[in-house]
Amino acid sequence: MLTELTKEQQQLMLTVRDRWINLALKDNKKGIDKVLFEEGITWLYQDLLKKPKPKIVYCDSWIGCLLTIAIFKKTPKIDMSSVWASVWASVGASVGDSVWASVGASVGDSVWDSVGDSVGEHSAYNGWSNFGWVSFYDFFEEIKVLDNFKFKQYKKLIKSNAFEAYEYDNYIFAIQPPISIVKNDASRLHNPKGMAVQFKDGSGYYFINGRSVPAWVFEKAETGDITKELFISEKNSDIKGAIYEVLGQVKMMELLGAEEIDKQSIVHMNGDIEVVTLLKTKDVFAEIDNQPFAWVKMICPSTGTQYLQGVEPHHTNALEAIASLSMFKAEEYRFDLRS
């Protein structure tokens, strides 16, 4: 019974995790490895399920795939019975049993923690949503705890990098991975400038800080149709938050109007003089605890670009407000080097 991982095994755990993350986030533009995918499908249908090899239909996007399936289902004489349940019964259960028979729960938990958060939860389909559990058992294969032929074959199929697949008796619809995935520092899907997930055919999905956002927010922001009235009347605070992010600080301030509260000059250690201004809206807003929006305005010494950064509304002093966004106290906010 394995009760503890060596330092080398702990490092290998991260390597295996990153290999799977990179397969999705860096190798996505290569598309599905069709040779690997078709080898895997042949094994899955002919060897495992004892069925004829199905026809494979590659789709450029999720919506394109669903539309294609809908068309097939309306076509007489096409059998679209799903095969997934029998695949899972054959592969998933046996792999799990052989690992858990050899590994203590605490070891399993620590490995799962390292991959589960980053890769996501698995679903019942072949594709990226299986990267979590497959990478988990991949690690145990690497450290020789798991040696399961079905898992090896199944892993090849998953490594082909199909984003998702819908499997039926006679057809498989495989979705190519998105060509663009944009995330924030917290690894949440996030793109205030457009789609956070985009497929080859141009379809995709908008996210702000991991929250799905309707396309109209971006369309209206692009055409200048987000008005103060629209913003104020919007009841969904997730959408208001998205508007705040998509418009950006400058447009939000222009939209809502703001007045100058305080202005201060900072003489930096290198002799630069920086003027910072604290601004607030005259109005207060119920959804942010009946507070105004507040910003501090600064100018980039390299580009001359004027920046606005949101600050907490209680500030009345521009220097304290800008320092609150940094690692420095107000009295320390003087730099030797600036660019």
Added chain:
Amino acid sequence: MNTIKGHQGDVQFRSLKNLPEGATKIESKPIALREHSGHMHVLTGDVQHFELNGKLYAAVGGDGARLQHVHESNFTAKCWQTTEELPVADHKSHPLPEGVYEFFIQNSYNPYAKLMEKVID
């Protein structure tokens, strides 16, 4: 040595006397990477990178280092060792002498998230 305090774009830094206890050595990585613009702040040269509680630290050796703002297309693995200035994206580079440094990415208050979020530039 007096404390050095610097500001490059949305990255701020200061020199420290010592590495904080418990800081773990990590592979070289950008201090900040912006997926929208492809711009990144990187510390190159005679430098080892460390991390503790999500904060980045660097130990700069006797050959010095340079904090650079570059486009990722102008950066290869070999660039980690150089103290020469790479093509500047927006913000000019800063040579840093031997010492220990702490880095911080400027925040922005998001009244909806009600938390301090790192600036996305």
